[in-house]
Amino acid sequence: SKDGFEHYMLKEIYEQPKVVKNILENREEIYNSNFSKEELEQIDKIYIVACGTALHAGQNGKFALEMLTGIPVITDIASEFRYNDVFIDEKTLLIVISQSGETADTIGALEKGIRYKAKTLSITNVMDSTIANMTEKSMFCNAGPEISIASTKAYMAQLTVLFLLSLDIALKLKAIDTQTFDKVLASLKEIPEKINIVLKDLTAYKEIAKELKEVNSMFYIGRGSDFITAKEGSLKLKETSYIHSEPFPAGELKHGTMAIIDETSKIIAVAAQSGLDAKTTVNVSELKDKGAKVFSIGTEENEVLKNNSDITILIPKTIDLLVPMLAVVPEQLIAYYTALAKGNDVDHPRNLTKSVISE
Numbered sequence: 001s002k003d004g005f006e007h008y009m010l011k012e013i014y015e016q017p018k019v020v021k022n023i024l025e026n027r028e029e030i031y032n033s034n035f036s037k038e039e040l041e042q043i044d045k046i047y048i049v050a051c052g053t054a055l056h057a058g059q060n061g062k063f064a065l066e067m068l069t070g071i072p073v074i075t076d077i078a079s080e081f082r083y084n085d086v087f088i089d090e091k092t093l094l095i096v097i098s099q100s101g102e103t104a105d106t107i108g109a110l111e112k113g114i115r116y117k118a119k120t121l122s123i124t125n126v127m128d129s130t131i132a133n134m135t136e137k138s139m140f141c142n143a144g145p146e147i148s149i150a151s152t153k154a155y156m157a158q159l160t161v162l163f164l165l166s167l168d169i170a171l172k173l174k175a176i177d178t179q180t181f182d183k184v185l186a187s188l189k190e191i192p193e194k195i196n197i198v199l200k201d202l203t204a205y206k207e208i209a210k211e212l213k214e215v216n217s218m219f220y221i222g223r224g225s226d227f228i229t230a231k232e233g234s235l236k237l238k239e240t241s242y243i244h245s246e247p248f249p250a251g252e253l254k255h256g257t258m259a260i261i262d263e264t265s266k267i268i269a270v271a272a273q274s275g276l277d278a279k280t281t282v283n284v285s286e287l288k289d290k291g292a293k294v295f296s297i298g299t300e301e302n303e304v305l306k307n308n309s310d311i312t313i314l315i316p317k318t319i320d321l322l323v324p325m326l327a328v329v330p331e332q333l334i335a336y337y338t339a340l341a342k343g344n345d346v347d348h349p350r351n352l353t354k355s356v357i358s359e
């Protein structure tokens with residue numbers, strides 16, 4: 001049931017604090033589903049392969065894995081990976097991520113990984129799914145059934161599992177000490193309450209939706225994991241509101257795309273990571289100079305961003321690694337309210353199915 005919410009998408013967005021909390025409370029299950037120290041010591045590279053939103057979770061996971069474990073991580077789109085030349089052998093850990101556990105291209109990618117003798121690990125939201133059953137190790141998101149076609153809480157669950165997995169691998173390999181492990185875990189435990197803060201006041205999201213509903217095309221920008229968040233926001237807007245949008249690494253704008261920008265342009269800028277937000281803010285002021293309208297997602301600390309944006313959504317501070325868990329929530333709500341403003345069938349976008357079982 002929708003628990004009093006108008007749509008499953010909104011209900012599932014609001015379930016996210018609970019989803020994170022559940023996984024954290026049962027985090028031993030994640031650690032117990034991981035490879036052993038001895039097995040992990042044999043790994044010299046990690047591939048993360050998935051489709052759509054699940055791939056975006058994986059691209060955030062890459063930042064965490066590389067930072068905490070020092071092992072190089074390659075991310076790839078399942079439908080590309082399965083047919084391209086790839087560098088996998090028995091020293092490769094192949095991580096596949098899939099909400100449904102039934103996505104045809106992800107299964108194809110996994111079959112290829114198994115053929116090349118990679119160690120395999122899956123992160124799914126369906127325990128007895130094809131993908132979960134095919135991998136040596138399987139981790140369960142436990143987000144509850146996701147009904148809305150646009151994925152929200154499953155993405156949040158995938159991020160949570162990926163961060164715990166990264167911590168566990170890093171500790172087993174002694175790439176981090178227990179203090180670092182505890183520090184990141186403590187920050188993770190604060191995330192549910194911080195998501196609740198983002199969910200409290202909906203005014204700004206509705207206001208932005210009003211601005212976007214007449215737009216034919218727009219941009220999302222960001223750097224580092226803020227760019228991954230921009231990609232996820234752009235996908236969410238496309239699928240629910242049918243508005244064309246393109247995500248851009250902020251620094252790439254001036255290498256071509258800036259030519260499009262004029263006073264009719266609208267941009268969502270994600271500038272929430274402390275290391276990179278100042279750089280993205282420079283791009284925001286350049287966009288303002290061209291007359292564009294900019295809606296930004298940032299933190300309290302960035303006054304310049306606020307001064308240069310038409311509307312700024314402030315998210316609570318957390319460590320940079322975990323920013324994607326907070327910055328995505330305003331984007332989900334913007335996509336939801338824009339679809340609503342356009343009168344679209346939010347939970348059942350046209351031309352899409354929940355589980356893509358053909359390639």
Ligand code: F6R
Nearest residue numbers: 052053054098099100103150151
């Ligand atoms: C977007 C969305 C899709 C899925 C993709 C993979 O909101 O839901 O992009 O993420 O089709 O599906 P799973 O995770 O079931 O493999």
